[in-house]
Amino acid sequence: MGSRKGTLLSVRSDIKVLDVTIRDGGLCNNFEFSDEFVSELYKTNVQSGVDYMEFGYKASRNMFKESDFGKWKFCKEEDIRAIVGDNPSNMKIAVMADVGRCDYKTDFLPKSESVIDMVRVACYVHQIPAAIEMIEHFHELGYETTCNIMAISQVGSEQIIQALEMLSETNVDVIYLVDSFGSLYPENASELAKTYVDIAEKHGKIVGFHAHNNQNLAFANTIETLSYGVSYLDASVQGMGRGAGNCAMELLLGFLKNPKYNMYHLLVFIEKYMLALKENGVIWGYDIPYMFTGLLNQHPRSAMEFVANNEHSYSEFYKKLLDHD
């Protein structure tokens, strides 16, 4: 197991780039993107050769009040269509559905009536059976599906293998390795990728990778896992995403050798829309407090609070994180 696939100069036709800017980035601004922003990002992604664009969550309107969030927390069919029409492009549309936080039996049309192409089911490892039930439902409706097992850096390897084998018996298309806490180093990210790819390949499944940038390794881990056979790569414009953010799309498109990927339009989008977002006070990206939680393999919520409060007492914060009961 585990030699590198392809070379640094070759094109791998299995590679798919998935833009998570609105979905993971939405966690930075409560999903309150202007229609112009989302519409221009859609056009930019199409021009850049991006393969999938994730529009947000399909969150339960019974559990979350619509008025508390921007519309991309819910991704109603009519809201997506207001941006993409019937999506005449080659780019596919994805949404995310969290186990336990969506009404999947009522909120999804059959694929034949929807502009959505792919549903990504996010779960923790103990929710795999619930995720499988959802995956099979979405598969029957006609959607492509992924399973994104989160917080994998806190899961033992036996449990990971068990989860991968369970998923391999389902109709899921893509199994995602998700470094929720940004705590993986290239060395263990690529070892995990090999484990995922080994099991997935035996069952005709594909593997994806979703990085977080807590230790400034999101891009590095993405191209390392890619080199060991991961095919679906999540990225966001300027790495916009929760806390330290994700793999930056511009770095990833710069790396990929397939001439279908093109960075120019993305740069124009960054100039016009991303700089304004930052100026308006939306915060994300590598910062020392996120390094701490990544290093300690913890959820970044304490670091997000520290950054939001514009605190700089790094040494005190670090001491506090090392406290144990």
Add this chain to the structure above:
Amino acid sequence: MGSRKGTLLSVRSDIKVLDVTIRDGGLCNNFEFSDEFVSELYKTNVQSGVDYMEFGYKASRNMFKESDFGKWKFCKEEDIRAIVGDNPSNMKIAVMADVGRCDYKTDFLPKSESVIDMVRVACYVHQIPAAIEMIEHFHELGYETTCNIMAISQVGSEQIIQALEMLSETNVDVIYLVDSFGSLYPENASELAKTYVDIAEKHGKIVGFHAHNNQNLAFANTIETLSYGVSYLDASVQGMGRGAGNCAMELLLGFLKNPKYNMYHLLVFIEKYMLALKENGVIWGYDIPYMFTGLLNQHPRSAMEFVANNEHSYSEFYKKLLDHD
């Protein structure tokens, strides 16, 4: 050749951490650090377990006017002693000497009379013979020596091997792999590291790595090359260094498992001194224009100018960089 040395949890006793904040960071502020800054950094490095601290360049006072630069461009013996006294710590003191830009025959005392422990000779590959002459001179004076072959990403592999073999026949202690343009990916950085380590080990030499962060890979490349047997690791506080900067010391100390390394004092230093530096307008660190020059394997000077001018027309800048004659 080329298996990983050690594991992610083990201590490698060959590892040495070298702080380049004043030397490479000095390229961001014309070496104009306050004495308090340098003195506190010295104490912080000692407390953090850092193995070497580089104080700056030993530049020729015949070629460069002293009044045009801060004192760490010249690293006079009395200036270093004003900070460290006789350096009663276990940490060693390094300075850099550029081939062709220093008066090495007149500006260095015998080691027995100097507080400097190590001279790092920086050269381009075509200057290897000149570097060797300097190395042998410094060796005779009693110093530890390194040879830092710069801009290696523009050198063919046959020439690299020839340079490594020439250096292996000398009295140099450490041979540095230097990613001057930040254009290496972990995959080719580690391949180069294997080549360096293979040749160096045969001759009892040690290998070091100096990263630049143009593609946000400085830390990733440092720990990847380390895992393949590189021992001397350059880093700077918050990655301070020319353009996109270097590997961040806090990330590196967080990664290393040897209990002699301790991040706490470094965090206090960052709070007190680094934030003020940034507030005063000193600029470094990953930014999109540096990604372009890294990607295109070019010197970052055009990107440095773009950033210094506070420009944001990324798409136009990128188009210009792709121009050829």
